[in-house]
Structures are given as structure tokens and as C-alpha cells.
Amino acid sequence: MNENIRHKTLAAATATATASVWDAFVIVVGMLKGGTGKTTSAWFIALYYAVVLDLPTLLLDADATSQSAYDWFKVAQAAGFEIPANLVVERYPFDDLAEYIRTKHTEFGAIVVDAGGGSAKLFHEAVTEADRLIVPVAPTKIERRKLVATFDEAERAAARNTRGVTAHVVLVKADDRTSLPRTAKDKLQDPARGEGIGPDRDEAFPLADTVIHSWVHYMEAFGEIPTDLSEYTALMKELTA
Numbered sequence: 602m603n604e605n606i607r608h609k610t611l612a613a614a615t616a617t618a619t620a621s622v623w624d625a626f627v628i629v630v631g632m633l634k635g636g637t638g639k640t641t642s643a644w645f646i647a648l649y650y651a652v653v654l655d656l657p658t659l660l661l662d663a664d665a666t667s668q669s670a671y672d673w674f675k676v677a678q679a680a681g682f683e684i685p686a687n688l689v690v691e692r693y694p695f696d697d698l699a700e701y702i703r704t705k706h707t708e709f710g711a712i713v714v715d716a717g718g719g720s721a722k723l724f725h726e727a728v729t730e731a732d733r734l735i736v737p738v739a740p741t742k743i744e745r746r747k748l749v750a751t752f753d754e755a756e757r758a759a760a761r762n763t764r765g766v767t768a769h770v771v772l773v774k775a776d777d778r779t780s781l782p783r784t785a786k787d788k789l790q791d792p793a794r795g796e797g798i799g800p801d802r803d804e805a806f807p808l809a810d811t812v813i814h815s816w817v818h819y820m821e822a823f824g825e826i827p828t829d830l831s832e833y834t835a836l837m838k839e840l841t842a
Contacts, residue, residue: 664717
């Protein structure tokens with residue numbers, strides 16, 4: 602190979618390599634309370650990016666306590682479920698989470714972080730690197746009360762975020778046979794003073810239109826690789842649009 606051809610080949614290879622480098626879109630699924638459906642939401646959202654959008658996707662379990670997302674992966678693997686080839690699941694419940702996310706940006710098209718309720722520090726670190734924060738909340742008073750603290754911490758983290766993070770509350774575990782979902786929506790969209798966001802804590806939360814219902818399909822999904830993403834597909838299309 603003569604020198605000119607070698608340089609042209611090298612330039613073409615470099616251009617191809619550069620074009621294939623990703624800049625991951627980072628979705629943090631988090632709330633400062635356990636048991637709110639974060640892990641289920643994180644898994645379904647990760648599968649949306651990996652399977653529906655066919656992007657190399659990293660699902661990070663950043664819960665220092667339960668590590669349910671990683672446990673889900675190990676159970677599914679042991680049961681013989683086929684893990685999507687472009688989905689990677691890792692545990693990373695460490696304080697330098699933001700730095701770790703930055704090191705993964707060029708390896709993946711999407712990074713989904715399950716930021717568990719056990720650590721405000723990890724939640725904060727994750728949000729500093731997020732493009733989108735998704736806060737799943739069940740339609741109960743006790744869960745709605747934790748939203749104020751969650752958004753307070755998210756605002757502090759957003760001050761360090763250079764990616765223009767947006768936040769969205771998603772109503773999960775909704776049972777339309779009761780009045781709870783409707784009541785929760787009303788309270789989130791028209792909160793009493795001290796129960797909302799903003800300077801006076803009386804402004805509406807950024808509530809997604811899509812509601813995730815309390816279907817057996819979600820409740821029994823742990824340890825499986827669901828192929829029907831149901832309402833989560835609608836949710837991600839809404840938030841993407």
C-alpha cells in the first residue's frame with residue numbers, strides 16, 4: 602500500500618470510528634422513597650430503547666440498598682430468558698456515579714439509571730448527568746408527600762447539570778376502579794401551598810399524560826424480559842415528542 606492510499610484508508614477508518622461514537626441520552630428513574638415502581642419503570646424504559654429503538658443501552662442499578670434492577674437481570678438470565686444483545690445491565694451504587702456515567706457516554710445510545718430511594722446522594726449525582734428525570738409515583742398520599750423532597754433535591758442537582766435536564770412525574774400503579782388516580786392527578790396539578798414546586802411550593806408538578814396502570818403484566822414482570830412494553834411505549838413516545 603503506497604503512502605497516499607494508506608493515509609486515505611486511515612482517514613476513512615477514523616471518520617467511520619468517529620461517526621460511530623455515541624453520545625448517550627441519559628434517563629434517570631428516581632424518587633426519594635422505596636417501592637414506587639422505579640425498577641419496573643427503569644426496566645421497561647431500558648427495553649424500549651434497546652428493543653424498540655434498537656440502541657445500545659446501559660441499565661445502571663444505582664440503588665445502594667436493594668439493587669433490584671440487577672437482581673432482575675440475574676434472575677432472568679438464570680431462567681433462560683434471552684437478554685437483548687444491545688442491553689447491558691450493571692451495578693454501580695457508588696458516590697462517583699456522575700463521573701461513571703460520563704465515562705459511558707460514548708459507548709451507548711441510551712443510559713437508564715435506576716436511582717433508588719435509599720440515597721439522596723446517588724439520586725443527586727445521577728440527576729447532574731441526566732437529560733431526563735422520570736419520577737414514578739403511585740396515587741397515594743404518602744408517595745405524593747415525598748415528591749416535594751425529591752424535587753428539592755432534583756433542583757439542587759439541576760443547578761450542576763449542563764445538559765438541560767427536564768423532569769416528569771409519571772403516575773404508576775393506577776387502578777381506575779378507585780378514585781385515587783383522579784384525586785392524585787388533581788392534587789399534582791393543583792397542589793395546596795407547601796405541597797407543590799416553585800418558590801412558594803404551590804405550583805403544579807410536571808405530570809405526564811400517560812398513566813401506568815396496576816396491571817398484572819407489570820407486577821409479574823420481575824425476572825422476565827417482557828416483549829410487550831404496553832403503556833411504557835406510549836409514555837416514552839409522549840416524552841420524546
